[in-house]
Amino acid sequence: MVESSILLNDPFKLLIKDHDNVRELFNNFKSISSQQQKILIIEQFIKEICIHSSIEERFVYPLITSKIRDSGAKMISDRNYLDHQQAKEVLQYFIDHMHSTLTLNQNEQLLFNKTVEKFIMDLLDHMSEEEQFVFPKLTSLMTQQEMSELYSDLVRGKENAPTLPHPKAPMKMGTKLLHPITGAMDKLMHGGKEEETRVSSTTHENVNM
């Protein structure tokens, strides 16, 4: 509720706020030295990025080709979908390998963390491009009514979005139907996992007390 009044129903401010949250997690990842803590941060940004990617794919990216009528629109659209596809594949790689880094030596952990930092650089670039070129262009082409409807779609979409990458899932056709179903399945998995993480971190805190 507070968020909507701060953002004045501007869908692109909502997306930029998501970007800022992810940037903060990236900074945390880089500033923390504990591998265990880095893994917890990776888990957090995977969830944030997956939710954000879903609402862009369902509600924002289709607008690039429907609203921008110049010859560059398809290239901009393709470029954004490609960035998301690559990001999802890398995020899935992190899910598959990050926990095993705890058993690696320091040099090997460093290599894995460099892979994460390369991903971070690529995604920062993607987010900046959206903020500099895509969002202002769409804003200039949309009515206040369309902006308000998009804002509502994004807010609702965040509630039922997938929280895991699913790199093999389609990003264009059928996403409005498929993403809420996948999101419900992910919540079942994440719900248990978050509880497990909470319990294990509580145990860890107790051990350290």
Ligand SMILES: [Fe+2]
């Ligand atoms: Fe974005």
